[in-house]
Every structure is written in structure tokens, then in C-alpha cells.
Amino acid sequence: MSDDQSDVKLEESSYSDRKRDKDRKRSRSPRRKSKSRERDRKRSRSRDRKVKKSRSRSPKKTRKKRPYKYWDIPPPGYEHISPAQYKAMQASGQIPAEPLTAPAVGPTSADASLNYAGSSLSRQARRLYVGGIPFGMTDEAMMDFFNHQMRITGLAQAEGNPVIAVQINLDKNFAFLEFRSVDETTQALAFDGISFQGQPLKIRRPSDYKPLPGMAENPTLAVPGVVSTVVQDSAHKIFIGGLPSYLNEDQVKELLVSFGPLSAFNLVKDSATGLTKGFAFCEYADVSVTDQACAGLNGMQLGDKKLIVQRASVGAKNAQQQAPVQLQVPGLNLNQGAGPATEVLCLMNMITPEELVDEEEYEDIVEDVKEECGKYGIVMSLEIPRPIKGVEVPGVGKIFVEFNSIIECQKAQAALTGRKFSNRVVVTSYYDPDRYHRREF
Template identity: 45%
Template structure:
């Protein structure tokens, strides 16, 4: 049974025709016998010839996207398959505002990766590989990196931003607190050297951070050093996971140990600066961790006692609008936010007092961590942060 413990002391597209099993039995079709083979080749290379374009404005349609990207590819010198348009097909998901753009060749699709961030109808769009992209297979079909001689300046881009996020030295940075800004994250990563490419992954609908990013360093020799120094560091209520995106965790080589130690010392100041919960902008919602055990939330009576205990104690800091304590699902699975307590106040003043008063307090032998929580996510019932 629960006992109160809080106290102030403690791509669609046309499907290629299926080739006949016995093509020699159809001599009347003559040269058309080769079409199924060509269609098979197109299907096999499609994953490497398509690019994902995200963040499209509502006005975008298949024709406007095809015309624009064909024009841009020609302008930067990205067309390598001869005269004509580089784009052969476009599929748009209007609801989610993204498109798959199919190029004529694998090389042209790789060149298109340099267009990440280009302005389309007044909005910057993301250009990425599709989810079915197979890097090892694509490497046998053609170049996987944009041509370094593309004239990106004619379309207002600089080389190296998107193309630099491909390859074995790409780093995955997970466990980022949602309130960290792009500039804060870049500053942290650039402690080890300048970045060739950086991408903070955001929700396409809300524009909010999803809590993870990818980067590549200009000096690839610091890749393992940065991973070793950053992985496991506490940031607010999160713990960073930093590793090579395609190869899992890689341990630094012995000769890098002294460099790694220096890097860890170098990062200490920024670690304290960024880890402080007060670094988040003040909101009306406070999130508490290390407060409740999921097992305590299963029994209805215990749950009601916990909610009332929280409401009584936390109302001392300001006028409470709501107390949300996510519970495990009926099948036993953990729903988003289980183990956390969310406190909504009428104003940021009350929330600030609560964060300051509750952060660091001992609760059931654990030290409570209190951070501000985005109001828009709380209003949407998103407790995953």
C-alpha cells in the first residue's frame, strides 16, 4: 500500500509490369521484351533514386515540386543523366506535408541531398534519404555523396550541410531535453570541433524537438572522442546517448584516452550550464521525476492517495490547475510519462516557486528532479518528454 512520503524535511507510383516467365514464347512483341527487365532495374534502384522532402507548404502539389526540383538540379549542375528534367515522379502526402521525389539516376538523387534547407515557396524544406534507403546496396549502384563541385551558391545554399550527414561517421545524439535549443546543442557538440553537418529532428506538425539529433564533424578523427565524452552525461532529467548512428557504440582507441580526458574536462562547464533545470524557459507546467514508483500507481486507492498527497503539498507554491500522474496501461505496459508527475499552475510564478521548492527534495530515498515542461505538449496530453 502507498504511504505518503512527501515532507518538507526530506512512395507510391506505377508498379512495374511483372516480367513474363517465358519471354521467348512472345516473339510477336519484338523489342518490347526488354521493357520488363528495364522495369525491374528501375524498381531495384528506386530506393536510391528517391529523396524525401519534408516541411512542404500547403500550396505544394506534384507538378510544382517536380518543376522546382528539376530547375534547381539543373541550376546547381546536379544533372548527370543527360538533357531533360532530373525528376521523373513525385508523390505528395498533403496531410503530413512531405513528398517523395524520384530522380532519373542514383547519382542525381545523391546530388539532390545537398539541397537540404532550400527555400521552396517561401519555406525551408528538409531533403533526406527515404526510410527504405539501403546504404550498402546503394553504394554498389552509384555515388552516395553529392558531387563536391555543385554550384550551391546559385540557390542560396552552402556545401556540406546535408551531404555531411551521410556515411559511417554520422553521430546519433539521443536523450536531449526537449527544451534545449539548436544553438545550445550545437555549442555542446562544437566543444570538440566544428561540425560539417547538424540536424535536430523535429515534429513535422508542431516544430518541437523530438529529443534527438544527428551530426558529423569536419575532423572525423574526433568522432569517437566526442561519443566517448558525451555518452552517459546527465542533461536535466535526461541521459545522453551518443554513438555512431550506423555502427552502435564504438570505444575510443587507447591513444585517444588522454584527449578524451581533456575533452571531458573541457565540457564540464557547459555540462553544468546546460544540465541545470533552470536553463529551461519558465512555463506554467512543472514535471517531477524520481517521485512515484509505477507499481504504486496500479491500485486505484493508492493512486488516489498519491494524487491527493501531491495536490496538497504542491498547492503550497501557487494555485494548482491540474495534477497529472500517468498510470501503467491495463495490460501492464508502460504508457508515456509513467513515473512522472505533472503540475499545472495558473501562472509561471507559481510554477517557478514549485520548481525551486521541489527540485532536490528527498522523496522515498530519491532526490526529486523538477523541470519546466512545454505547455503545448502538456495541453496535447503528450507526456513523453
């Protein structure tokens, strides 16, 4: 039985016993205090030993700091994040890591550069604005279209869907695409100008876009058949001025592609009214035809307007001096210019050499042109140079119509310019009668 329990029993027996018990407790009190003090001293000595022990180890085994590697040192602009955060951003692909001495092996090598869709820091760089979307467009249809295009063009860099989210504003006819990776987002800019359900789409970076260090800002690949709506400044950028207001984008394009396929085209419009401002910019896929197109189209008469076509860039003169070309534009006499009105009208961009090979088709073309031109005056003669195998025939692709008078020719020129013939925009110009009669086409 413990001392505490016996104390309780004695307290219950009698007052004297309680008094005696109290005395006994008083006598024991110093012993308890001394034991308590002894325990405290033991604890304090134990703590002292631990402190001394830990202090005694530090000078004996000093640790050398391991030098930081490149991925642990934030570059300029990333000082606000910790080395651990910076390393995590490198691993996710948001910051380019040091070049590897050996290629990564296994499926994770592709995932390392792609799987950072959850990063808020890269989200701005993983979004694209898409303007001019068809009315009634759905998120699912838009996502399916771009994922399909990314796969068939080889721009998708891994299995699965590159586009992970779509937001559509039906009221203003635009959408935002969110991609799984920054690089795939950049490559998707190559779809700018792509036709979707008959409408060309404008693809841009969003207004809050901020480039990530070390990441490309422009696509490295071009998508065949897609004409970008952004014409980048270069020595090969072409300015086309003096365009009649009745010509739309497709009609101006048709005029330009007679010299070759385009890589970029932009018909400048008023942002408030949507009407054309009468000028455009373009660039050819084959830049070697730039001078040919400028020489062939500059000064051409389109209705009551005369085209101004020239290089738009600052370095255009240097480019022309460094790379002169022999101007041999098929079907176009570069020395004629628009010139004054005559009784001979030259019609261009109406036919192809292939259409003139077949005899029956050739006769149909002659009949159609004669009948239409006859509405504006008396057709005195008509010449359509035809291709001959193995021989370069001047003027192939042009149609020459001689009218009875200059006034009749002017009427025809005003009426036919900008019209469509076989889904091509008709381009017209007056022609020197003497050269026409000498068959100098």
C-alpha cells in the first residue's frame, strides 16, 4: 500500500491520527523536495550533455556545400523563385534545361517536354486566339478540327490530343484554344488563314501573351495550302495598292496567284466598317517570283483604278540589287504597262494553257468571249495564243480583243474588269494596236 493511501485511512480514523499524519508529511516534505531537486539536476545535466555533445560534433565534421548545378541557379528574371521551384519548372519544360550529353531513353523523354498543362506560369503561352469562326460553332467541333489538323500535318508531338480546352464567344465570333504544351501552341500558329467550314480563320497570340525564355515565338514549319493572314516584314513582302473596292479577298488572291502560290496575304480593312481600304500585302511561297509579280502587276488598269505593286520592306532595294531576276512572266508583256486607252483590250487571268490544248474547249472559249465582248461594241478580231509542244509561244494565257473604236473598248474594259471567268477574276489592260497587228504578244 502506498503512503498516499495510508494517509487517507489515518485521516478517517481520528483527529490525532490526522495530526500525526500531517506531522509525518511535514517530515517527509524535505525529502521529496530534495528528490525533486535531484531529478531536476539530472535532467539539466542530461540536457547539458546533449548540447555539449552536439556542439562538440560540429567542428569535427564540417560539411562542404555541394556546388549548385545550372538548373539550381535561376537566370536573370527568375530571382524571385527558389532553386527548388526553378528546378521544377525546368523539369516541366517551362525553362530550357542544360543540353544533355546523351539522348533520353524511354517514354518519359517525350512527356517531359509536353506534360506541363497544369502550370499557371505557362498557360498564357499555351493559348491562342481564333477569330472569324463560323456561326453556331461548338467547343467539341472546334477541338476535333484542330486536333485532327495537328495530327495530319505532323505538328502533334506525342500521342493524344494537343488541344485540351476550347472557349467560344458566340456573340463576337471568336474562340480561345488551350494546348497541352507551349511548343505545340507555337506550331499551331501555322494554321493562321486555314479554312474551316468555308471561312478563313485568324489565329493570333492572346493579348496577355508573355514569351517564355528560351521558347520559340514563331512556327518553324509551314502548313501546305494554308495562306497566313499575317504578312511578316521581310525583303519579299509586297505592297498592292489601288485596289478597287468591289474586289474581295478571294478575287485579289486569284489575281496574285497567277504568278505562283502565296504563303501570306492580308487585304487591309477598316476595323469599324469592315470595308477594304484599297490596299493589301502578300508574300509568295517561292520568293524568286517576287520581282516578276511586281513588274507584271504594277501599273495594271483595274476598272478606273491603276495598281501600285512594289516591295514593301525597307531593304527591298538591296534585295533587288543582290538578286536580280530575268523578268519572264508567262502570258504577260511587262513593257506595255496600262498605257492610254486603245481599241485593243487584253484580258488576263481567264484561261490556262491546259484549257487551250483541247480543240473543242478552245472553240467554246472563243465563242464565249466574242459573245460577251459583243455586248459593248463591234468585235473586229480576236486572238488567243495557244501552246505548242516544245515551243515557247508568247502571250499564252492572254486574250486579245480588237474593237471597232476606242470608246467601245473602254466600255468593255469597264464592264469586264473584276468579272469572273471560270471562277477566275478577270484582269484587263489596253494594248498597243500596232503590236497586236504584228502579233507581238
